[in-house]
Amino acid sequence: MDQTHRVRIAGTDTDLSVAQDQPILDAALRANAWIPHSCTQGTCGTCKLKVLCGAVDHHGSPDYTLTAEERSSGLALACMATPRTDVTVEPIGAVDDGVPHHPLRDYTGTVIQLDDIAANTRRLVVELDTEMTFNAGQYSELIVPGTGVGRQYSMANPPSESRRLEFHVKLTPGGLATDGWIFSSLSVGDPISLRGPLGQFNLVAEQPQPAILIGGGTGLAPLKSIVQHSLAHQLVPEIYLYHGGRRREDLYDFEYFTALSEDNANLHYRPALSEETWSGANGLVTDVVLEDFSSCKGMSAYLCGPPAMIEASVKALKRRRMAPRLIFREEFTPAATPKSNS
Numbered sequence: 303m304d305q306t307h308r309v310r311i312a313g314t315d316t317d318l319s320v321a322q323d324q325p326i327l328d329a330a331l332r333a334n335a336w337i338p339h340s341c342t343q344g345t346c347g348t349c350k351l352k353v354l355c356g357a358v359d360h361h362g363s364p365d366y367t368l369t370a371e372e373r374s375s376g377l378a379l380a381c382m383a384t385p386r387t388d389v390t391v392e393p394i395g396a397v398d399d400g401v402p403h404h405p406l407r408d409y410t411g412t413v414i415q416l417d418d419i420a421a422n423t424r425r426l427v428v429e430l431d432t433e434m435t436f437n438a439g440q441y442s443e444l445i446v447p448g449t450g451v452g453r454q455y456s457m458a459n460p461p462s463e464s465r466r467l468e469f470h471v472k473l474t475p476g477g478l479a480t481d482g483w484i485f486s487s488l489s490v491g492d493p494i495s496l497r498g499p500l501g502q503f504n505l506v507a508e509q510p511q512p513a514i515l516i517g518g519g520t521g522l523a524p525l526k527s528i529v530q531h532s533l534a535h536q537l538v539p540e541i542y543l544y545h546g547g548r549r550r551e552d553l554y555d556f557e558y559f560t561a562l563s564e565d566n567a568n569l570h571y572r573p574a575l576s577e578e579t580w581s582g583a584n585g586l587v588t589d590v591v592l593e594d595f596s597s598c599k600g601m602s603a604y605l606c607g608p609p610a611m612i613e614a615s616v617k618a619l620k621r622r623r624m625a626p627r628l629i630f631r632e633e634f635t636p637a638a639t640p641k642s643n644s
C-alpha cells in the first residue's frame with residue numbers, strides 16, 4: 303500500500319492525507335482547500351509555502367523559482383513538493399481569495415473535434431464523461447498518453463458548457479504534447495485523460511470597472527471563456543478584447559468575435575497584426591492599446607499569452623495609470639527542464 307503522510311495547512315481546518323509521491327498542491331485542491339497557484343509546473347513561484355514542521359522533497363523545483371537560500375529557510379513550491387514526513391505548511395499567499403473554487407478531479411473524455419484554425423494552431427474539443435465545474439479563465443492539464451506527463455491548456459468554452467471543453471493549442475516544434483501528440487497522432491474519437499480545473503486566472507464576479515482583455519496567439523483561449531461568461535451574466539460594463547498576432551494567418555475566431563461584438567454593444571473587438579498591414583489595427587498589440595487609451599485609470603485588465611507579451615502589456619497599462627491590483631495575468635510559460643530530486 304502507498305505510504306501517506308498528514309499535511310496540515312496552518313491557520314485553516316485543513317488536515318490532509320497525502321500520498322508520499324503526491325504534490326501538496328494536488329492533494330489540497332482535490333480536498334477543495336485553496337492554495338494560490340498559477341502554473342502547477344514549478345515555473346511561476348505563486349504557490350510558495352513555508353514548511354513550519356516536518357520535511358518535504360522538492361523534486362524538480364527550479365532554482366529560479368526556489369533559490370537555495372529559500373529552500374534552506376524552509377520554503378517550498380506546493381505544486382512540486384511532496385511530504386517526506388507529516389508536515390505543517392503555511393501558504394505565503396491568501397488561502398481565501400474571495401473566489402468560489404471547484405475541486406480538482408481527474409477526467410476522461412473523447413476528442414470530438416480537432417481542426418487547424420490558424421498557422422500552427424489547432425482547436426481541440428473534448429467531450430467529458432462527467433461534468434467539470436470551473437471558473438471562466440481556468441485551465442486543465444492534458445495527460446500525454448504513455449508518459450503520465452501533463453501540459454496546461456486553458457478552457458476556451460464558458461463554464462456553462464461543463465461537458466464540452468474547447469482548447470486552443472499552438473505547436474511547439476519538438477514539443478512533447480504538441481508536436482509529439484496533438485499535432486501528430488491525436489485524432490477525433492481518441493480517448494483523452496485530463497485533470498482540472500486549475501489556476502487562479504478568472505473573472506467570476508460582477509465588477510464595476512471596464513476590462514481590457516489582451517491575448518497573444520492562443521492566449522485568446524481563456525479570454526474567450528471570460529468574454530462569453532461575462533456577456534451571459536453581464537459582469538463587466540465594457541469589454542475591450544485585443545488579440546495580437548503577427549500575420550492574418552495567426553488570427554482565429556475573427557468572424558465569431560466580429561459577430562459577437564455586433565450583437566453586444568459593450569464588446570469591442572480589436573485584433574492587431576504586427577507584421578502585416580491590413581484594414582484592422584496595425585502594430586504590436588500593446589502599442590495599439592497605448593494608442594487607443596490616453597488613460598486606463600479605473601479600468602481592469604486580463605492578460606494571457608507568452609511571458610514577453612504580458613510583461614509589455616503590464617508596462618503599457620501602468621503607463622496609462624491602471625492600478626496594478628486590477629491587472630490579472632496568465633503566462634503560458636514552457637515547462638521546466640526536468641532535473642533530479644533534491
Ligand SMILES: Cc1cc2nc3c(=O)[nH]c(=O)nc-3n(C[C@H](O)[C@H](O)[C@H](O)COP(=O)(O)OP(=O)(O)OC[C@H]3O[C@@H](n4cnc5c(N)ncnc54)[C@H](O)[C@@H]3O)c2cc1C
Binds near residue numbers: 471472480632
Ligand atoms: C497556465 C498555463 C496555461 C497554458 N495554456 C495554453 C493554451 O491554452 N494554449 C497553448 O497553446 N499553450 C498553453 N500553455 C503552454 C502549454 O502548456 C505547453 O507548454 C506548450 O503547448 C508546449 O508543450 P509541449 O509539450 O509541446 O512542449 P515541451 O516538450 O514542453 O517543450 C519543448 C521545448 O520547447 C521549449 N518551449 C516550449 N514552449 C515554449 C515557448 N512558448 N517558448 C519558447 N520555448 C518553448 C521547451 O523549453 C522545450 O525545450 C499554457 C501554459 C501554462 C503554464
Ligand code: FES
Binds near residue numbers: 345
Ligand atoms: S510554481 Fe507552483 S504554481 Fe507555479
